[in-house]
Amino acid sequence: MITRSSALLQRPTPATQPLPVQARWQTQLARAIRDPRELCRRLGLDEAWHGGAERGHALFEVRVPEAYLARIRPHDPADPLLRQVLPLGEETEVTPGYVADPLAEAEHTPAKGLIHKYAGRVLLIASPACAVNCRYCFRRHFPYEENAPSRAQWEASLDYLREDATIREAILSGGDPLAANDRRLAWLVERLGAIPHLKRLRIHTRLPVVIPDRIDDALLDWLGGTRLQTVMVLHINHAQEIDEAVVAACRRLREAGVTLLNQSVLLRGINDDVDALAALSERLFEAGILPYYLHVLDPVAGAAHFDVNDDDARTLVAALREVLPGFLMPRLVREIPGEASKTPL
Ligand SMILES: *Cc1c(COP(=O)(O)O)cnc(C)c1O
Ligand code: SF4
Numbered sequence: 028m029i030t031r032s033s034a035l036l037q038r039p040t041p042a043t044q045p046l047p048v049q050a051r052w053q054t055q056l057a058r059a060i061r062d063p064r065e066l067c068r069r070l071g072l073d074e075a076w077h078g079g080a081e082r083g084h085a086l087f088e089v090r091v092p093e094a095y096l097a098r099i100r101p102h103d104p105a106d107p108l109l110r111q112v113l114p115l116g117e118e119t120e121v122t123p124g125y126v127a128d129p130l131a132e133a134e135h136t137p138a139k140g141l142i143h144k145y146a147g148r149v150l151l152i153a154s155p156a157c158a159v160n161c162r163y164c165f166r167r168h169f170p171y172e173e174n175a176p177s178r179a180q181w182e183a184s185l186d187y188l189r190e191d192a193t194i195r196e197a198i199l200s201g202g203d204p205l206a207a208n209d210r211r212l213a214w215l216v217e218r219l220g221a222i223p224h225l226k227r228l229r230i231h232t233r234l235p236v237v238i239p240d241r242i243d244d245a246l247l248d249w250l251g252g253t254r255l256q257t258v259m260v261l262h263i264n265h266a267q268e269i270d271e272a273v274v275a276a277c278r279r280l281r282e283a284g285v286t287l288l289n290q291s292v293l294l295r296g297i298n299d300d301v302d303a304l305a306a307l308s309e310r311l312f313e314a315g316i317l318p319y320y321l322h323v324l325d326p327v328a329g330a331a332h333f334d335v336n337d338d339d340a341r342t343l344v345a346a347l348r349e350v351l352p353g354f355l356m357p358r359l360v361r362e363i364p365g366e367a368s369k370t371p372l
Contacts, residue, residue, distance in 0.1 A: 052234075052241040056158055056206065059092040063114055066091060070109060071102040083114020086329055087167040090160040095237045098270055107265040107297045111161050115332070118162065122331035127168040129325040131364040138183045140176045145368055148196045148229075151184055152176060153204035153215065158237040163294055163333045165325035166202070181215060189222050196227040197255075205234035205241055213249035220253045228255040231290075233262040235276045236269070242276035251283035258286045260319060264298050266310035277314045288319035291357060293340055294333045301346045308347075308355040318357035323372065325362060341372060 050058075060066050063080035066089055067073075080089070091112045099108045135144045140152040155175050160167075176184075188194055197219050204212070219225055230250075234241040250257060259280060263269060277287055289311050291298065298304055308318050321344070324334050335343075344359045360369040 050240075052238050052243065053208075055092050055094060055238050055240065059090050059158070060096065061089055063089045066096075066113060069096060069101075070099055070106075070113075072104060072113075076104065076113070079116030080114045082116050083118040083162070083329075086118055087114070087160060087162070087164075089114060090157065092158055092238050094239065094272070095159055095268075098267060105296070106267075107303070108267055110297050111163070111264060111294070112159060114162060117332040118329040120331065121328070125326045125328045125331050127328055129165055129327050129364075130362055138187050139180050141184045141187060143187075143194075147193055148198055149188060149191075149194050150198040150200050151204075151215075152201055153199040153212070154207040155202045156206040157201065157203045158206060158234050158241075161233075163292060163324060163327070163330045165327040165330075167327060167329060181218075185218050185222075188219070188225065192224045195225060196229055197225055198229040198231060200231045203232050203234050204230055205232045205246070209245040209249060212246075216249050216253050216255075220255050226256060227258060228253060229258040229260060231260045231262070235259070235280070236261055236263050236273055239270075239272035239276040242279050247279060247283045250280075250285060256286070257284060258288060260288045260290055261316060262291070263289050263307070263311065263316075264291045264294060265303060266306040269310045269314055274314045277316060281315050287314075287316040289316045289357075290320040290322060291318075292322045292324060292333075293335050293343075293359075294324065295335050296333070299335045299339070299343065301343060301350065304343065304347050305350050308351055308357070312355055318355055320369065321357035321359050322369075323359070323361045337372060344372075 060069065063084040064077055067076050067080055089112070095108065095112070100106045103109065104113075135142050137143055142150040142152075144150070153176070157164075157166075188197060199212075199215075216228060219228060280287060291307065293299060298307060304321070311318055323337065323340055324330060326334075340359060344356075348356060358369075359372045361372055363370050
């Protein structure tokens with residue numbers, strides 16, 4: 028078994044010292060690479076990549092923690108993990124139909140940081156920050172860093188949830204909700220658990236994948252301690268993202284009673300072939316995670332180069348169905364503003 032520390036040792040001469048793998052997740056997050064040139068250097072990408080990386084970074088800053096970097100093959104500009112985090116000059120291109128707020132979420136916010144779009148489910152923005160900045164993200168144009176929820180904002184959201192007995196599920200989202208500290212999350216989840224009509228707590232997060240050490244005792248305390256049924260929807264786009272540390276984090280989550288699901292985004296040049304998608308489903312299941320959604324890209328400005336058109340997406344999924352058992356098939360969906368659910372393709 029290749030451990031993460033030996034993977035770090037195999038890296039080309041790093042510009043900065045790799046972190047000891049034992050560093051707390053907060054430290055790992057704080058020390059994430061935020062300089063596009065350093066990212067290129069660390070991965071052995073030549074000068075040709077630097078200009079584009081800087082132009083993309085000016086629009087949406089680079090953020091890549093060491094634990095994620097360690098899973099990227101150096102000297103390979105086509106690496107499927109690298110392509111998710113390396114800014115490219117293409118991001119500055121203007122493409123008709125690609126806009127800043129493709130989901131028009133501003134229309135569904137009865138309280139600040141709360142989105143109630145679908146029956147029975149309410150989404151709370153629990154943290155504005157993310158552990159990694161994914162280049163295709165539909166949130167790339169939001170000034171999220173300025174909008175960390177305050178105590179008063181939480182109280183208003185909790186009031187909203189208490190007053191509507193049709194709500195059965197609270198969804199923590201972001202940003203990445205697990206970028207918030209455990210004290211804050213424990214406080215919130217305790218109050219959610221005290222709302223009688225709530226049945227489920229769902230957390231949409233990429234942190235257990237990006238920094239697996241995030242799944243620590245402090246987190247398992249509040250997550251394993253709530254009376255609510257707990258579901259975690261991870262966000263993994265490629266099998267190569269699931270290393271042994273991710274598998275171990277998932278094991279701890281399942282032992283705490285958490286149901287693990289995964290959503291992916293279909294991304295050109297990253298996972299838009301049958302072999303990659305089949306390997307992802309198989310690897311997810313090995314880690315105890317069931318595939319849930321495969322999203323087509325939201326048309327966000329700066330991400331058009333990742334788009335896979337609908338016909339190709341349908342053809343891919345049909346071919347995938349021929350090689351996978353039904354329970355490993357993600358549902359191919361699109362988010363259309365104004366619809367009552369995600370829309371199957
Ligand atoms: C995607 C989403 C949900 C959850 O939808 P499911 O189909 O239940 O996974 C809930 N609220 C909002 C605002 C969403 O975007
Ligand atoms: S919200 Fe998710 S997809 Fe977007 S940058 Fe954060 S982790 Fe990546």
